[in-house]
Amino acid sequence: MKSRLLGVVSGCVLAITATLSNASTLFTANYDGIWEIDPSTGLGQNFTTIDAIALSYGDGYLFESDGNDISRYNVSLGTWASLSGRNANVIAYGDGVLYTNNSGSGNGIIAIDAVTGTASTLNGLNGVTALAFGGNSLYAANYSGIWEFDPTTGIGSQFSTITAVALSYGNGSLYVSDNNQISRYDIAMDTWTLLNGHNADSIAYGDGVLYVNDSNSGNNILAVDSESGSMSTLNSLPGVTALAYQATVIPIPPAAWLFASGLLGLVGMARRNE
Numbered sequence: 560m561k562s563r564l565l566g567v568v569s570g571c572v573l574a575i576t577a578t579l580s581n582a583s584t585l586f587t588a589n590y591d592g593i594w595e596i597d598p599s600t601g602l603g604q605n606f607t608t609i610d611a612i613a614l615s616y617g618d619g620y621l622f623e624s625d626g627n628d629i630s631r632y633n634v635s636l637g638t639w640a641s642l643s644g645r646n647a648n649v650i651a652y653g654d655g656v657l658y659t660n661n662s663g664s665g666n667g668i669i670a671i672d673a674v675t676g677t678a679s680t681l682n683g684l685n686g687v688t689a690l691a692f693g694g695n696s697l698y699a700a701n702y703s704g705i706w707e708f709d710p711t712t713g714i715g716s717q718f719s720t721i722t723a724v725a726l727s728y729g730n731g732s733l734y735v736s737d738n739n740q741i742s743r744y745d746i747a748m749d750t751w752t753l754l755n756g757h758n759a760d761s762i763a764y765g766d767g768v769l770y771v772n773d774s775n776s777g778n779n780i781l782a783v784d785s786e787s788g789s790m791s792t793l794n795s796l797p798g799v800t801a802l803a804y805q806a807t808v809i810p811i812p813p814a815a816w817l818f819a820s821g822l823l824g825l826v827g828m829a830r831r832n833e
Contacts, residue, residue, distance in 0.1 A: 583598055583599075583765060583766060583804065583805060583806050584596070584597070584598070584634075584804075584805040585597075585598045585603075585763070585765065585770055585780070585793075585802065585803075585804055585805075586614055586616060586621055586802070586803040586804070586805065587603075587614075587780060587794075587796060587799055587801070587802055588609075588610075588611035588612070588614055588623070588799070588800045588801040588802075589796055589797060589798040589799050589800055590610060590797075590798045590800075591605055591608065591798075592605045592606070592607050592608040592609055592610065592611075593605070593606060593607045593609055593611055593614070593621075593623065594606070594796065596780070596793070596794055596796075598765060598766070598768065598770070598782070598793065598804070601780070601792075601793040601794040603794070606637075607632075607639075609623060609625055609630070610625050611623040611624065611625050611800065611801055612624060612625060612626050612648050612800050612801060613647065613648055613649055613650045613801050614650070614763075614801040614802060614803035615650045615651050615652040615657065615803050616652065616803040616804060616805045617652030617653065617657075617673070618652075618655070618673070619633065619634055619635060620632060620633060620634065620652075620673065621634055621803060621805070622642070622650055622652055622657050622673070623650075623801075624647045624648065624650050624659065626646060626647070626648055626662065627644070627646060628641060628643070628644050628645075629641075629642045629643040629644075629645055629647060629650065629657070629659065629671065630642055631673065634805065641676075642657070642671065642673070642676045643671050643676045643678055645659065645661075645663075645669065645671070645678065646661065646662045646663040647659035647660055647661065647662055647669070648660065648662045649662075649687060649688065649689055649690050650690065651690035651691050651692045651697070651726075652673065652692060653692025653693070653697065653710060654692075654710070655672070655673050655674070656670050656671065656672065656673060656710065657670075657671045657672075657673050658670055658671075658681065658690050658692065658697055658710070659671060659690070660687035660688075660690065661687075665685065665686055665687075666683060666684070666685045666686070667680050667681075667682065667683050667684065667687075668680070668681045668682040668683075668684055668687055668690070668697070668699060668708070668713070669681065670710070681697075681708070681710070681713040682699075682708060682713040682715070684699055684701055684706065685701060685702075686701040686702045687699050687700070687701050688700050688701055688702070688722075688723065688724055689723050689724060689725050689726040690726060691726035691727050691728045691733060692710070692728060693728025693729070693733070694728065694731065694746060695710070696708065696709070696710070696715075697709075697710040697715075698726055698728065698733055699726075700721075700722070700723035700724070700726055700735075702722060703717065703720065703722075704717050704718075704719045704720040704721060704722065705717065705718060705719040705721055705723055705726070705733075705735065706718070719735075719744070719751075721735055721737055721742070722737055723735045723736060723737050724736055724737060724738045724760045725738075725759060725760055725761055725762045726762070727762045727763050727764040727769065728764065729764030729765065729769075729785065730764070730767070730785070731745065731746055731747060732744060732745050732746060732785070733746060734754070734762055734764055734769050734785070736759045736760065736762050736771065738758055738759065738760050738774060739756075739758060740753060740754075740755065740756045740757065741753075741754045741755045741756075741757055741759060741762065741769065741771065741783065741788075742754055743785065753788075754769070754783065754785070754788040755783050755788040755790060757771060757773075757781070757783070757790065758773070758774045758775045759771035759772055759773065759774055759781075760772065760774040761774075761799060761800065761801050761802050762802065763802035763803050763804045764785065764804065765804030765805075765806055766804075766806055767784070767785050767786070768782050768783065768784065768785060769782075769783040769784075769785050770782055770783075770793065770802050770804065771783055771802070772799035772800075772802065773799075777797060777798050777799075778795060778796070778797045778798070778799075779792050779793075779794065779795050779796070779799070780792070780793045780794040780795075780796055780799055780802070781793060
């Protein structure tokens with residue numbers, strides 16, 4: 560009896576957590592604007608006509624650049640604010656800072672305060688083509704390869720000669736596309752794995768999946784398993800230019816915890832009655 564009751568309690572608690580704690584969104588840009596897509600179903604809708612060429616998500620905000628201006632979108636409030644009148648075609652958010660390239664001169668990595676918009680030069684790296692933030696490091700690609708930088712000092716070094724057009728960080732790995740194939744770099748192990756022989760110039764990691772565009776046809780959002788490399792079509796949106804993933808943790812309501820506590824109380828009573 561006790562073991563059955565424990566099984567019921569465990570199942571209920573897991574169900575509560577699975578139902579209430581996770582909700583994610585894939586943001587996508589194309590020539591019609593920016594879209595919000597459910598990564599589990601592929602269904603979504605356009606919520607702005609901004610013609611974005613770069614997206615990045617962090618701390619409740621979606622950051623976008625249209626090549627002339629960088630804006631910040633408060634996802635919960637649905638409000639926009641101009642962040643910086645800077646030319647950038649690559650952006651990456653990390654720990655309160657939006658890192659961008661300088662598409663005007665082609666040189667330098669710029670650090671922009673995600674609240675005030677104050678900008679400073681982090682590094683003078685030439686020809687930056689992609690950025691990704693993760694594991695307390697800023698990763699940047701240019702025509703000579705991929706670099707790892709300390710985001711506080713701007714000091715770093717090159718660790719690969721792959722000429723990447725897109726980078727994304729997730730779960731201890733850096734995902735890299737050179738527009739001919741997609742590779743996974745295990746940072747702790749310092750090892751590379753060919754993930755998928757697909758052409759993509761925009762990628763975004765989220766919850767075990769790498770979302771990519773199809774730079775050959777210009778159509779479709781594809782979901783690539785980040786371990787096996789198996790691929791499926793998530794959405795047939797044409798002309799995808801940028802992707803960003805929002806992994807949202809929804810606080811579990813107190814009533815749900817009270818329900819779970821009550822079930823645990825039943826277990827205690829069952830033990831006393833035995």
